[in-house]
Amino acid sequence: MxxxxxxxxxxxxxxxxxxxxxxxxxxxxxxxxxxxxxxxxxxxxxxxxxxxxxxxxxxxxxxxxxxxxxxxxxxxxxxxxxxYKSSLPSQAISATDQLIGIGDGAGNSFGLVKHYSSGAQSWSRAIAKPVADSVRIALDGVEQMSGWSVGITTGVVSFDTAPPPDIEITAGFAFxxxxxxxxxxxxxxxxxxxxxxxxxxxxxxxxx
Structure with a gap:
């Protein structure tokens, strides 16, 4: 298989x-x-x-x-x-669409996730098949043009240097x-x- x-x-x-x-x-x-x-x-x-x-x-x-x-x-x-994308259908993909993790100064790998929320309830969906060249990453709202890579067959984002503690890591992507x-x-x-x-x-x- x-x-x-x-x-x-x-x-x-x-x-x-x-x-x-x-x-x-x-x-x-x-x-x-x-x-x-x-x-x-x-x-x-x-x-x-x-x-x-x-x-x-x-x-x-x-x-x-x-x-x-x-x-x-x-x-x-x-x-x-x-x-098929991290944003609403009517909106363009943005690097701040989805929260995928919080930095701790040690971990440098984070899986892509899409969150579905209604009222106080939510469900998180792991994204394993992002579309090549569609992924955008931001740290505390600032888009990062380098210093990271993403596995197109796994959906795992890897940083060259672990994000500092308490930094919000967000992503936008098609999948x-x-x-x-x-x-x-x-x-x-x-x-x-x-x-x-x-x-x-x-x-x-x-x-x-």
């Missing part, structure tokens, strides 16, 4: 459907009350890219991509057009979702005009 650092075609993913999934166990008591427990600490994203196929060439591209990944065997990058096909079969239909379609092409996020 391997991960291929290649992105699913953007022209097809743009018309796909999908988003985050949670797993919650709900037990209804005799009184009618409920007990709810989260089976997963983190969400997992699912997509169906069949909705993005509009032409026969799109179909051919998906079949080629599927064959090159050996079906479900190998993972790949996927752009979720509804959630992909690591996914795989969730089927080993592509059920292709061709009509009399040789225009093709596939009923469903499910993808599922890879969590390691």
């Amino acid at each position: 391997a991960f291929h650092e290649v992105r699913f075609p953007d022209t097809i993913s743009r018309g796909a459907r999908g988003g985050p999934e949670r797993r919650t166990q709900i037990v209804e008591l005799a009184s009618g009350d409920e007990e709810r427990n989260a089976s997963w600490a983190n969400s997992r994203r699912r997509y169906d890219v069949a909705y993005g196929i509009r032409r026969a060439d799109d179909l051919a591209a998906v079949v080629a991509f599927f064959e090159a990944r050996n079906g479900r065997l190998h993972g790949f990058r996927y752009k979720d057009w509804a959630d 992909d979702v690591p996914v795989r096909f969730d089927t080993d079969i592509l059920d292709v239909t061709l009509d009399v005009e040789r225009l093709g379609s596939i009923t469903s092409i499910p993808l599922i996020e890879i969590r390691r």
